[in-house]
Amino acid sequence: MPKPHAESLCERAHVVRLPLRVRFRGVETREVVLIDAPRGWVEWSPFPEYDDAEAARWLRCAVGMGWGGPAVGAGSTGGGAQYLRDAGTPDPVTAPVSPLSVLGAAPGRRWVEVNATVPAVDVAADPEAVPRLLERYPGCRTVKVKVAERGQTLDDDVARVNAVRSVMEEAVRRGVIDGHPRVRVDANGGWTVDEALAAAEALTQTGPVDYLEQPCRTAAELAEVRRGLMRRGLFVRVAADELIRRAEDPLAVVRAGACDVAVVKAAPLGGVDRVLEVAEEVAAYGVAVTVSSALESAVGIGAGLAAAAGIPERIDDDGMVVPPQAAGLATGSLFAEDVCAPRPIVDGRLEAVAVAPDADRLESLAVDGATRDRWFDRLRRAHAHL
Numbered sequence: 001m002p003k004p005h006a007e008s009l010c011e012r013a014h015v016v017r018l019p020l021r022v023r024f025r026g027v028e029t030r031e032v033v034l035i036d037a038p039r040g041w042v043e044w045s046p047f048p049e050y051d052d053a054e055a056a057r058w059l060r061c062a063v064g065m066g067w068g069g070p071a072v073g074a075g076s077t078g079g080g081a082q083y084l085r086d087a088g089t090p091d092p093v094t095a096p097v098s099p100l101s102v103l104g105a106a107p108g109r110r111w112v113e114v115n116a117t118v119p120a121v122d123v124a125a126d127p128e129a130v131p132r133l134l135e136r137y138p139g140c141r142t143v144k145v146k147v148a149e150r151g152q153t154l155d156d157d158v159a160r161v162n163a164v165r166s167v168m169e170e171a172v173r174r175g176v177i178d179g180h181p182r183v184r185v186d187a188n189g190g191w192t193v194d195e196a197l198a199a200a201e202a203l204t205q206t207g208p209v210d211y212l213e214q215p216c217r218t219a220a221e222l223a224e225v226r227r228g229l230m231r232r233g234l235f236v237r238v239a240a241d242e243l244i245r246r247a248e249d250p251l252a253v254v255r256a257g258a259c260d261v262a263v264v265k266a267a268p269l270g271g272v273d274r275v276l277e278v279a280e281e282v283a284a285y286g287v288a289v290t291v292s293s294a295l296e297s298a299v300g301i302g303a304g305l306a307a308a309a310g311i312p313e314r315i316d317d318d319g320m321v322v323p324p325q326a327a328g329l330a331t332g333s334l335f336a337e338d339v340c341a342p343r344p345i346v347d348g349r350l351e352a353v354a355v356a357p358d359a360d361r362l363e364s365l366a367v368d369g370a371t372r373d374r375w376f377d378r379l380r381r382a383h384a385h386l
Contacts, residue, residue: 004067006383012036013044013379014357015372016365018297019336022119025188025295031367032297033375034339034357037066041356043300044379045267054246055378056385057270058294063386064271065303109309111349113323114330115142115184120149122156123163130163136333139348142182142210142326143168147199148190158202161185165207177348182326186213189242193221197228200236211237211261219243222258239263239290244278254282262287263328265294266303275307283314292328298338298355304329305352339365 018030025047032045042062046055116137121129134143143164147157161183168181191199196215203209215225215238226238239261243253245268253259262282264275279289291308293301308327316322330350332342339357343350366372 003063003383003386006380009035009379009383010376013376014362015367015375016297016339016357016362017367017371018338018365020334021336022121022334024119024334030295030297030335031371031375032300032339033379034297034299034362035062035066037062039066039068040354041299042066042303043267043296044382045294045296045300046378046382047294050246052378052381053385054268055382058267059379059382060386061267061269061271061274061303064273065306109352111346111351112305112308112329113142113326113349114140114345115144115182115326115328116140117328117331117334118143118145118160118164119334120146120152120156121160122152123159124156127163130160131167133333134164134167136345137330137348138345139177140326140330140345141168141177141179141348142184144184144186144213144328146188147185147203148187148195148215150190154195154199154202157185157199158205161203161209162206182210183207184210184213184239186241187215189214189217191215193224193228196221196225197232200225200229200234201232204234204236209236211239213239213261213263214241214243217242219253219256219258222253223256226258226260237261237288241292245269245294250278251281254285254287260287261290261325263290263292264307265292266307267294267296267300272303272307272310276310279311288314288322288325290325290328293331295331295334297335297357298332298340298342299357301329301332301343302352302354305350309352337361337365 012035014034016032020028032043035042042065044059044062046058116134118130118133123129145161145164164183171177193216196212200212216222222238222240229236237260240253240259241263244250244262245265254262264278266272266275269275282289289311291304293304311324314322330345332338339361340355
């Protein structure tokens with residue numbers, strides 16, 4: 001289908017600034033562009049450091065969600081509307097909260113298991129920070145903990161992870177959650193190989209770690225970390241995030257044998273269809289997928305929910321069913337204020353429904369004119385790359 005004109009996108013767009021509860025990825029606010037598209041509200045929110053070509057992938061996702069299929073360009077499979085609505089389902093324009101089938105999940109996958117996220121809080125300065133944060137994630141059995149924060153030490157990371165374990169173990173004892181809680185740590189490429197291996201040793205002293213997410217910056221370093229973990233007998237997986245999210249070839253790190261888990265995000269990859277393609281391709285290498293957030297608003301997270309709900313169960317080498325991994329999509333609680341009421345977390349899951357922003361919040365959270373115009377200029381440049 002033809003892509004909408006850039007000026008049409010700008011005419012439909014609102015730019016808002018959302019305050020965060022705590023500093024995340026080095027920022028205290030998040031600016032996003034919300035577009036009132038024919039098929040419902042969508043979001044375009046590439047991070048400031050992304051160039052125009054990268055920002056175009058985010059725009060492809062928004063156009064795909066809002067206009068019925070992939071916009072144009074390499075990787076487009078056509079027929080993208082299948083992940084936006086099924087025959088007989090209401091259009092999100094006329095249904096304020098539309099069912100999962102509108103977003104295109106497989107039958108029966110209306111709910112998506114999600115993980116909690118704990119930023120790099122200083123538990124020595126605020127011992128109640130972790131319990132307070134985890135209260136916002138009722139029923140979540142998986143927690144992702146930010147580590148390797150600039151200005152902090154490995155001791156700070158260990159204390160934070162141990163605080164998470166303490167809260168999760170108490171939740172199991174009280175019957176609030178069942179099963180075995182999982183802890184993931186995300187370094188955002190902040191460690192060297194030696195630092196990553198030392199961190200893995202320290203962080204597993206009091207319990208298992210599901211995986212180290214992007215422990216180092218390069219694929220070669222990730223591969224070296226994997227080998228080092230195996231030599232040390234540490235059963236910790238390695239996940240790649242930035243090496244997939246920002247790569248021209250998102251499968252390069254997988255083919256290099258540098259990761260056990262691929263962290264995929266709908267907007268940076270270019271849309272729900274691209275996430276599902278990547279998930280299928282990496283499965284052939286025995287690599288699992290975690291669908292995660294790019295710190296989108298309640299509107300923008302819909303693309304990630306659609307992708308996560310569409311990823312099928314896998315069968316492992318022993319013939320056992322492996323359910324999809326908990327998705328990193330419950331990031332709404334990181335915002336002090338969002339564009340609409342958040343989707344509630346129910347028993348550790350989010351319902352994959354489309355939402356629309358509140359008119360009052362669009363007004364109260366709107367950026368100034370100069371900031372809006374800067375975003376519109378950026379949108380026009382990104383549009384030229386579609």
